Amino acid sequence: MVHFFHEADRTSGPKIEAIAREQLRAWYDLHKLLTMHWAPIFSDYEKHFALIEKKLNGHREFLRAKYDDLVPSINIEKSKGIQFRFCGSCSFEAARVSTILGSLLESDCLVCRYHDKWFDYCCPDCSITSPLREGGEFICWSCNATIDEKEIVEQINEFIITPDNYFEARVPAHCSECEGYHSVVQYKDQYLCVVCFCVTEDVAACSWCGEFGNGDMEDSNLGGCTVCAGSIGNQMSKDD
Numbered sequence: 001m002v003h004f005f006h007e008a009d010r011t012s013g014p015k016i017e018a019i020a021r022e023q024l025r026a027w028y029d030l031h032k033l034l035t036m037h038w039a040p041i042f043s044d045y046e047k048h049f050a051l052i053e054k055k056l057n058g059h060r061e062f063l064r065a066k067y068d069d070l071v072p073s074i075n076i077e078k079s080k081g082i083q084f085r086f087c088g089s090c091s092f093e094a095a096r097v098s099t100i101l102g103s104l105l106e107s108d109c110l111v112c113r114y115h116d117k118w119f120d121y122c123c124p125d126c127s128i129t130s131p132l133r134e135g136g137e138f139i140c141w142s143c144n145a146t147i148d149e150k151e152i153v154e155q156i157n158e159f160i161i162t163p164d165n166y167f168e169a170r171v172p173a174h175c176s177e178c179e180g181y182h183s184v185v186q187y188k189d190q191y192l193c194v195v196c197f198c199v200t201e202d203v204a205a206c207s208w209c210g211e212f213g214n215g216d217m218e219d220s221n222l223g224g225c226t227v228c229a230g231s232i233g234n235q236m237s238k239d240d
């Protein structure tokens with residue numbers, strides 16, 4: 001009996017594990033959308049979500065053996081100062097955290113391989129830190145405060161405007177990655193888009209409109225930037 005169980009476990013285990021992993025990841029990504037960006041549309045569905053969550057807890061049990069195997073090596077890494085967090089997808093404390101820039105972090109889960117990226121954002125209302133994700137809106141885990149993009153820009157931006165440097169201000173700049181308007185701030189001596197988390201070493205002025213952006217401005221006089229169409233676009237609109 002025991003022997004039979006082991007046979008079955010060895011052949012179907014990895015497959016079941018992979019399916020469980022995929023479904024957990026898919027649900028986690030969907031759940032983030034449903035409860036953040038699409039929250040107003042799906043606010044009545046909380047009960048349904050809770051039910052799915054409950055069912056997926058069974059899936060998580062398929063991954064427990066893998067987590068148990070990894071615990072000793074995770075503990076060794078932790079003792080060396082590497083940070084682990086609870087994985088949003090599989091719920092085990094196996095998401096190995098690395099720093100991209102300051103509070104901009106990413107993690108890879110050793111159990112389910114879920115990759116995550118977020119900014120540890122201190123809620124201006126309750127001072128508790130929770131993750132700010134891509135998209136330019138923050139909802140506090142603790143007090144449910146909703147902070148919009150403009151406020152996030154103001155809070156993260158480290159360039160302090162004074163009457164003396166007003167004309168030198170290069171931020172907030174525009175983002176060529178996500179076409180964010182005034183979404184790029186100065187942060188830890190680099191430039192960060194608070195909407196798509198694009199990090200660049202510099203921002204530059206468009207030679208057609210003079211607005212600052214994080215994209216390549218070399219041909220901007222002709223082709224423009226995120227917010228203008230350059231001399232070519234200008235000419236074309238005149239021709240119309």
Ligand SMILES: [Zn+2]
Pocket residue numbers: 087088089090091092094109110111112113114
């Ligand atoms: Zn995981």
Ligand SMILES: [Zn+2]
Pocket residue numbers: 123124125126127128140141142143144145
């Ligand atoms: Zn809060």
Ligand SMILES: [Zn+2]
Pocket residue numbers: 175176177178179180183193194195196197198
């Ligand atoms: Zn961006």
Ligand SMILES: [Zn+2]
Pocket residue numbers: 206207208209210211220224225226227228229230
């Ligand atoms: Zn421009």
